[in-house]
Amino acid sequence: MPYVNIKITREGASSEQKAELIAGVTRLLQDVLSKNPATTVVVIDEVDTDNWGIGGESVSVRRARGS
Amino acid sequence: MPYVNIKITREGASSEQKAELIAGVTRLLQDVLSKNPATTVVVIDEVDTDNWGIGGESVSVRRARGS
Amino acid sequence: MPYVNIKITREGASSEQKAELIAGVTRLLQDVLSKNPATTVVVIDEVDTDNWGIGGESVSVRRARGS
Amino acid sequence: MPYVNIKITREGASSEQKAELIAGVTRLLQDVLSKNPATTVVVIDEVDTDNWGIGGESVSVRRARGS
């Protein structure tokens, strides 16, 4: 019954990669806490680099500067 | 003053249906907990079926398989 | 398969009231969008009044002032 | 190490304005709680006005009515 929300920057993750994240985190919750995979919900949010900040700057600005 | 976040898969919910969700959940909080509707905030997130997982699989994969 | 998160201030909502919220919002999603109640997840967060702000003030301060 | 999520309606906030939000909230957490800006994460979600409700109505409906 767990609910997992994964937020990443929108930078071209493929359907296959997102499927791997869903499968992997569902398996992890089953392995560690015996959670039933049938009711484990995973939601992936892809966030524009303008809308993601770290270190007081957007990721867009950091990427443009090369860091 | 409540805050409600509703996450659904992006599959064509209309503006009218989303308005019904907003009205309905605001009324529910007023009926059950006497919350003031004027300051009840509702945010609906529509999530691509590639980005929603249940049972260890994305909804896209489940739909394609017919389950 | 929807996921709903309801945030309210922690002010003594009873188990019965929380059960009503869970039942009500699950029914709403079934009525409006034909969502399967079996996989609708609802999580209620009760937040201390010191930790909830509106109008630039915490709810604790507003309550103490009588507004 | 804080994580901040800012949700606003999608109404044309510019990259510069979003950069100001990121910088400002990171500085606030440093000033008030001495949080390290290097690991402060800020995520801004812009939400369609159809998907944001207040007072039991969507923002789209309120704007159309002129309130």
Place this chain on the structure above:
Amino acid sequence: MPYVNIKITREGASSEQKAELIAGVTRLLQDVLSKNPATTVVVIDEVDTDNWGIGGESVSVRRARGS
């Protein structure tokens, strides 16, 4: 730079189990999307069974009924 939020019912997960979830999901994001573990943030929320609903009922009620 990913942010992951894991919500589970509060039913006695140990510090060791929570550490395994943190390590596992951080590794998964590195393996699948080459995300830097140093800036991957994981937040685990443990939710009272009265406050978690599925199938229109709280987990407390379901557990009491034996399902």
Place this chain on the structure above:
Amino acid sequence: MPYVNIKITREGASSEQKAELIAGVTRLLQDVLSKNPATTVVVIDEVDTDNWGIGGESVSVRRARGS
């Protein structure tokens, strides 16, 4: 009408400090985007250090090791 969620580790932030965060972020949204402070909602979550991970480890473990 913005909604802001601030997550920090639970390490003794005072009511005054939390009030400063609420006031500061509400003012920031007014200054940058002309958002009405009366309907800006801020929710602060304080998270146990066992439940917060960065770099693949919980903050509890990092603190114990002195990093």
